[in-house]
Amino acid sequence: VEEQRARWERKRSxxxxxxxxxxxxxxxxxxxxxxxxxxxLKAKGTLKPAVLETIFGPLESIYLASHALSLHLxxxxxxxxxxxxxxxxxxxxxxAENLExxxxxxxxxxxxxxxxxxxxxxxxxxxxxxxxxxxxxxxxPLQRLHQYxxxxxxxxxxxxxxxxxxxxxxxxxxxxxxxxxWVQDIIRKRENSLQLLRVQKLLKGQxxxxxxxxxxxxxxxxxxxxxxxxxxxxxxxxxxxxxIFIETKPCHPLHLMNSNKxxxxxxxxxxxxVVDKVFGHTQGQGxxxxxxxx
Numbered sequence: 001v002e003e004q005r006a007r008w009e010r011k012r013s014x015x016x017x018x019x020x021x022x023x024x025x026x027x028x029x030x031x032x033x034x035x036x037x038x039x040x041l042k043a044k045g046t047l048k049p050a051v052l053e054t055i056f057g058p059l060e061s062i063y064l065a066s067h068a069l070s071l072h073l074x075x076x077x078x079x080x081x082x083x084x085x086x087x088x089x090x091x092x093x094x095x096a097e098n099l100e101x102x103x104x105x106x107x108x109x110x111x112x113x114x115x116x117x118x119x120x121x122x123x124x125x126x127x128x129x130x131x132x133x134x135x136x137x138x139x140x141p142l143q144r145l146h147q148y149x150x151x152x153x154x155x156x157x158x159x160x161x162x163x164x165x166x167x168x169x170x171x172x173x174x175x176x177x178x179x180x181x182w183v184q185d186i187i188r189k190r191e192n193s194l195q196l197l198r199v200q201k202l203l204k205g206q207x208x209x210x211x212x213x214x215x216x217x218x219x220x221x222x223x224x225x226x227x228x229x230x231x232x233x234x235x236x237x238x239x240x241x242x243x244i245f246i247e248t249k250p251c252h253p254l255h256l257m258n259s260n261k262x263x264x265x266x267x268x269x270x271x272x273x274v275v276d277k278v279f280g281h282t283q284g285q286g287x288x289x290x291x292x293x294x
Contacts, residue, residue, distance in 0.1 A: 007012045012158040015122045020073040030063045036123045054105045057098040079168035086175040096183040216242040
């Protein structure tokens, strides 16, 4: 038992030390954005307050919460420090919700605001940035949230369930996991929206509506369609979504407008489809599927 406790303590000390070291590095990078961008831009008035708020979101509040956590970690107050920090975790969820709009607004301002464009370029040439751009630094809080989850799980696994800090750590792990799941859901929805938009742009015309709320993209690929009469196999591109299955074929390569697009041949509503394996192995070559509708 004593050996086990000693091993736990060694691992726990290593993890706590690594958490503090990486927290210092994280704070340094956040400080770059706040010192050389947020603070100066506020003073200069290069961007309107609403635009500044959209681009940087609750970054200053995130920095303050992490700074307070690092002070607790330095003093060895792991449990109380994490307990206090978890009260500010919602900031990470709000930051994730805002990030897409932040990137969009940043791109817009770089396109139309010459003073901001010059200012950003000048700040990024400072030696402290080490070649990094503002766009590289803005996703840092979400990357750090992912790291917190692993650090806290390691700390919990190497803390004795009888110790006073165990419950506080368990609560912190639960809080970080919940916010991390919230952020992952935001990212998944954003990626799904981009996939739907991409497929919509691939299709000729606007007759087939791919962009529908609640629809999820699953996969796409080429399949051969077996005609009912003894004709040759027809090669078709299919798109599988959570509620529909779309069959398309490439437009003529010499078409003036749609040479790179796909023409929709059929939309199968999945809730009405019956899918049967006729023969072969569907994961290899030569499998044959039958899709029938009422």
